[in-house]
Amino acid sequence: MTPEQDPALPISTKKTLCRICTANCPILVDVDEKGRPVAARGDKSNPHSEGFFCLKGKHYPDIHTADSRLRHSLVRGDDGVHAPIEAERAMDEVAARLGAILDEHGRESVAVYMGTLFYQLPQTASVATAWMDALRLRLRFSSGTIDQPGKQTAAAAHGLWLAGSYVFDESDTWMLIGTNPLVAISGGVPHANPARRLKRAQDRGLQLIVIDPRRTETARHAAIHLQPRPGSDPAVLAGLIREIIHAGLVDEAFVREHVDGFETLRVAVEPYTPERVAERADVEPDALVRAAHVFARAKKGAATAGTGANMSGWSNVTEYLVLCLNTICGHYRREGDRVANPGVLTTRRTFPAQAMAPYPVDGFGKPLVSRPDLPPAVCGLPTSALADEILHPESRIKALVTIGGNPMRAWPDPKRTRRALEALELHVCVEPRLTDTARLADYVLAPKLPLETPGCSLSTENLFTVSPALGYTERYGQYAPAVAEPPEGSDLREDWQYFYGLAKRMGLSLDVGAGVFPIMGCPTPRSLLDMQHEPTSDEILDLVTKDAWIPLERLRRDPERVLFEDEPAVFVTRAAPLAAARLDVGSALMLDELRDFAGGDRFAREGYDYRLISRRMPNTFNSVGTDIDALTKRYGTNPAFMHPDDLAALDLERGDLVRLRSPHGELEAVAWPDPDLRRGLVSMCHCWGADPEDEADARKTGANTGLLISVEEDCARFSGIPLMSALPVHIAPA
Numbered sequence: 001m002t003p004e005q006d007p008a009l010p011i012s013t014k015k016t017l018c019r020i021c022t023a024n025c026p027i028l029v030d031v032d033e034k035g036r037p038v039a040a041r042g043d044k045s046n047p048h049s050e051g052f053f054c055l056k057g058k059h060y061p062d063i064h065t066a067d068s069r070l071r072h073s074l075v076r077g078d079d080g081v082h083a084p085i086e087a088e089r090a091m092d093e094v095a096a097r098l099g100a101i102l103d104e105h106g107r108e109s110v111a112v113y114m115g116t117l118f119y120q121l122p123q124t125a126s127v128a129t130a131w132m133d134a135l136r137l138r139l140r141f142s143s144g145t146i147d148q149p150g151k152q153t154a155a156a157a158h159g160l161w162l163a164g165s166y167v168f169d170e171s172d173t174w175m176l177i178g179t180n181p182l183v184a185i186s187g188g189v190p191h192a193n194p195a196r197r198l199k200r201a202q203d204r205g206l207q208l209i210v211i212d213p214r215r216t217e218t219a220r221h222a223a224i225h226l227q228p229r230p231g232s233d234p235a236v237l238a239g240l241i242r243e244i245i246h247a248g249l250v251d252e253a254f255v256r257e258h259v260d261g262f263e264t265l266r267v268a269v270e271p272y273t274p275e276r277v278a279e280r281a282d283v284e285p286d287a288l289v290r291a292a293h294v295f296a297r298a299k300k301g302a303a304t305a306g307t308g309a310n311m312s313g314w315s316n317v318t319e320y321l322v323l324c325l326n327t328i329c330g331h332y333r334r335e336g337d338r339v340a341n342p343g344v345l346t347t348r349r350t351f352p353a354q355a356m357a358p359y360p361v362d363g364f365g366k367p368l369v370s371r372p373d374l375p376p377a378v379c380g381l382p383t384s385a386l387a388d389e390i391l392h393p394e395s396r397i398k399a400l401v402t403i404g405g406n407p408m409r410a411w412p413d414p415k416r417t418r419r420a421l422e423a424l425e426l427h428v429c430v431e432p433r434l435t436d437t438a439r440l441a442d443y444v445l446a447p448k449l450p451l452e453t454p455g456c457s458l459s460t461e462n463l464f465t466v467s468p469a470l471g472y473t474e475r476y477g478q479y480a481p482a483v484a485e486p487p488e489g490s491d492l493r494e495d496w497q498y499f500y501g502l503a504k505r506m507g508l509s510l511d512v513g514a515g516v517f518p519i520m521g522c523p524t525p526r527s528l529l530d531m532q533h534e535p536t537s538d539e540i541l542d543l544v545t546k547d548a549w550i551p552l553e554r555l556r557r558d559p560e561r562v563l564f565e566d567e568p569a570v571f572v573t574r575a576a577p578l579a580a581a582r583l584d585v586g587s588a589l590m591l592d593e594l595r596d597f598a599g600g601d602r603f604a605r606e607g608y609d610y611r612l613i614s615r616r617m618p619n620t621f622n623s624v625g626t627d628i629d630a631l632t633k634r635y636g637t638n639p640a641f642m643h644p645d646d647l648a649a650l651d652l653e654r655g656d657l658v659r660l661r662s663p664h665g666e667l668e669a670v671a672w673p674d675p676d677l678r679r680g681l682v683s684m685c686h687c688w689g690a691d692p693e694d695e696a697d698a699r700k701t702g703a704n705t706g707l708l709i710s711v712e713e714d715c716a717r718f719s720g721i722p723l724m725s726a727l728p729v730h731i732a733p734a
């Protein structure tokens with residue numbers, strides 16, 4: 001797929017950063033004389049990443065030059081066939097049609113879905129959000145509520161420690177629950193070469209604890225690996241907390257001074273004796289006790305959960321118990337501690353040793369008509385309900401704008417998703433490929449890709465707001481100009497330019513905020529865009545890094561300089577006088593869920609003896625790369641990984657087709673042995689498969705696990721995240 005490299009054309013090598021995933025690896029890209037990217041590799045001169053990158057990054061140029069990449073925007077004709085349309089004309093038509101729909105049906109007639117790429121591109125996130133704000137659009141959905149939505153609900157119920165947590169590089173212990181950072185390159189171990197960082201940390205004594213039903217690439221390195229039944233995390237976490245309390249390992253001074261609800265928590269976890277946890281989760285009682293002692297005795301450390309822990313039915317309480325665990329151990333930075341990385345491109349702020357009080361979990365306006373049971377909450381509107389909301393007879397949604405996401409692959413229940421997308425009056429997709437989703441869109445606005453635009457490490461830095469295990473552990477920042485030209489003869493715009501262009505045509509003025517994710521307790525600097533003279537992409541980046549620790553201009557002037565360790569050190573300051581806010585470990589809203597959990601495994605279904613669990617594969621990123629041969633070579637598909645003894649019991653061999661059936665749907669997949677799984681599990685990666693209207697071929701296109709997921713039953717409170725892991729399935733040879 002790489003364009004024929006003409007040996008006559010000189011190659012130049014440019015420094016930039018990969019923007020496929022949140023690792024944002026610094027890479028070197030070879031660009032030919034025509035500006036085409038032809039090869040990429042890790043940047044060994046970068047002192048933070050030390051050359052780390054992955055196969056997806058290696059093929060980043062292919063993603064830019066693939067034949068399947070759109071060179072023009074598309075409009076769907078009355079015959080359903082897409083035809084190219086000039087970008088300016090596409091914006092004229094989309095602005096006119098959205099304007100007409102909004103005029104006739106009001107601001108609830110247009111919904112927006114923001115996928116993973118939305119957040120990875122700071123210019124896109126800021127300008128598109130400003131556009132939504134200017135139109136006062138309320139119906140905003142994101143991939144966040146089908147990812148780790150318990151993080152936001154739990155943080156709201158618990159409150160925040162404003163000085164933050166210790167980072168991995170300075171910690172003595174680290175606990176990972178349902179996350180596999182050595183493959184996801186996210187979520188738990190610093191992403192700049194996680195394996196090497198983990199090794200270094202262990203060499204200086206860090207004790208890694210992993211809680212995962214699979215002996216993952218990460219779990220293999222753990223000092224303690226608890227391999228519980230999926231969906232039993234609340235038991236394990238409650239058991240850990242109980243043991244810490246019984247062993248007298250609670251940081252009593254911290255709790256006395258800063259924490260409410262301790263007695264409520266103590267009573268709630270009291271039933272979770274090691275024996276009782278062993279029963280529910282099937283983990284060794286001794287290992288549980290050891291994990292509790294290692295975690296609580298460490299001076300510095302943190303526990304963090306990932307997608308597995310959020311998709312298996314108990315997202316809110318699981319994330320809440322993770323916060324409680326950190327809090328009762330007092331695993332937070334204290335007055336006088338040096339802040340390992342105060343920031344580079346995020347907004348300047350202080351780090352006082354004090355709590356920010358809990359804030360509302362729900363009560364954010366009226367619920368969706370299709371889901372009165374899910375009051376809009378702090379995690380955002382439930383994406384699992386968006387298809388039903390579009391299809392509901394009383395729904396006002398007429399139009400959907402999808403930005404950097406792929407609903408047909410990513411949303412649970414692709415059949416329903418398809419019906420919903422077809423029912424729309426107008427579907428606009430900002431998307432560089434003709435994905436299953438884009439195929440159903442009325443307009444596909446084709447963007448330039450990241451190598452063709454300036455970029456910086458802001459999105460990744462800003463992730464510290466999501467979990468103490470995310471963001472940079474060092475004072476690191478990178479800027480890169482555009483390094484490649486868009487394909488010859490193409491007519492593309494940067495993502496954000498489409499929103500600027502729509503705003504201009506709709507007579508809106510745009511007010512952009514700094515950062516990509518808001519920083520709690522720190523006001524967001526804002527700037528009005530000049531709506532007469534279109535700003536440059538670099539000017540947008542300056543605005544989204546307004547009032548940053550280090551002005552972006554400094555990174556631009558000296559691109560070699562990426563570490564800022566010699567900047568004045570930042571320390572945790574004394575709490576403000578009269579600061580009275582306290583963290584809450586006794587939230588009734590969250591602990592109610594533990595009571596519900598105690599009632600037994602309410603997801604079990606008779607006749608469905610296996611559990612499907614989620615996982616990520618190294619060479620694809622959600623749906624990205626599933627159409628690039630070099631990235632799918634290893635398995636050719638997303639196999640159904642199972643324990644070899646389970647395969648043998650079903651008389652199956654590697655490569656055989658199996659049929660998975662859930663109470664909701666079924667699919668065919670390619671069986672693959674994985675001795676690292678518990679028995680009774682099948683572990684599959686998401687975002688594969690084809691349009692459900694087309695003939696599925698498990699060996700070629702893979703299978704969309706969303707077919708097995710119900711968006712009606714077993715959805716979590718607040719976020720509506722369905723049971724996407726620990727899902728009961730029946731398995732038989734196909």
Ligand SMILES: Nc1nc2c(c(=O)[nH]1)N[C@H]1C(S)=C(S)[C@@H](COP(=O)(O)OP(=O)(O)OC[C@H]3O[C@@H](n4cnc5c(=O)[nH]c(N)nc54)[C@H](O)[C@@H]3O)O[C@H]1N2
Pocket residue numbers: 114115116117121143144146147148307311403404405406407409410411412430431432433435447448449450495614615621622623624685686687705706709724
């Ligand atoms: N069954 C099941 N379902 C899941 C999950 C699971 O574990 N199991 N995981 C869930 C999770 S965690 C997530 S985050 C979601 C992912 O949900 P989505 O974000 O909806 O899916 P992606 O495939 O990441 O979509 C990214 C899209 O952005 C496009 N893109 C690439 N570069 C650019 C660019 O520069 N500009 C624009 N505008 N677009 C670009 C890609 O082509 C791709 O289509 O899936 C969720 N769905």
Ligand SMILES: Nc1nc2c(c(=O)[nH]1)N[C@H]1C(S)=C(S)[C@@H](COP(=O)(O)OP(=O)(O)OC[C@H]3O[C@@H](n4cnc5c(=O)[nH]c(N)nc54)[C@H](O)[C@@H]3O)O[C@H]1N2
Pocket residue numbers: 021116147177178179180181183184185186187211212213214216229230231232233305306307308309312613614615616617618619620621622683725726
């Ligand atoms: N290579 C690659 N990297 C990616 C992505 C990708 O698709 N490919 N996707 C990106 C995205 S969108 C995200 S959100 C992050 C996610 O990053 P992670 O959250 O680290 O995702 P996974 O690697 O799937 O790890 C989830 C783990 O949870 C375990 N698990 C499943 N069910 C349970 C359970 O009930 N309890 C417990 N304790 N564990 C369970 C699984 O076995 C698996 O090892 O990764 C990002 N990085």
Ligand code: SF4
Pocket residue numbers: 018019020021022023024025052053054055056057058185621
């Ligand atoms: S896809 Fe690979 S190279 Fe690109 S940022 Fe992620 S880990 Fe790094």
Ligand SMILES: [Mo]
Pocket residue numbers: 116143147
């Ligand atoms: Mo995700």
